[in-house]
Amino acid sequence: MIFLHRKKTILALLIAAISVSLLVTLVFVSQPAYEPQTFEVNVESDYAVNGNIPGIVERSEYIVRGRYIKPVETWEMAPGYVSEIYTFDVEQQLLGDLDGQIQIAIPKYEVVQYPLEEQVIEAKIQLPYFDEIRLEEDYVLFLTKSQLRDVLFPASVPFQVRLDTEGESHLDYNALAVEETMSAKGDRITFRRDFTDIQTIDEISGLHVEDLYEQINTAVEQAASQSQR
Incomplete structure (x- = not known):
């Protein structure tokens, strides 16, 4: 039993x-099975954007021609705002008193956060200051003093003109304005940087180096005369 x-x-x-x-x-x-969603995040930008020589010169304390030597360090200028510091060899002064080797801090990316349910999505949004540094080519840089440390800083966006081996000018900037990432559940988040389309206002690319220098000298003289009034 x-x-x-x-x-x-x-x-x-x-x-x-x-x-x-x-x-x-x-x-x-x-x-029901979870269906991934798509989210768009607009990242507001606050840059002094210029596509012509007078506009860039107006904001510049220094203008130099030379070549990049090497990257020095990565610098977090502010929380989530990262720059690359490069050594630059000055070969010619076009405005101001800079010679020898100088250090330039170029903003590279900004970390942006987006709250999604119980998760915080992060993305590194590329900044428009530069696309790629070519160590073998000459550049004309438009600079100002950094307020945070003893380095030079871009005076404008864009701030550098690359001179190719044929003596042609290229206004150098990063046109990438979109960054995509995924959440843990498969949601697609698109971060879109909101700023002026530089290509539409570019009056510099294509200038021969002699024309470029002529425009710079004219703009520097005009800026000096206006400051004396």
């Missing part, structure tokens, strides 16, 4: 376990 009672008890427990398992399975199956 005891053996029969135990057998009935085990059978009852087994039936109960199967029932619970089936119930959990039915509940799980009855829930």
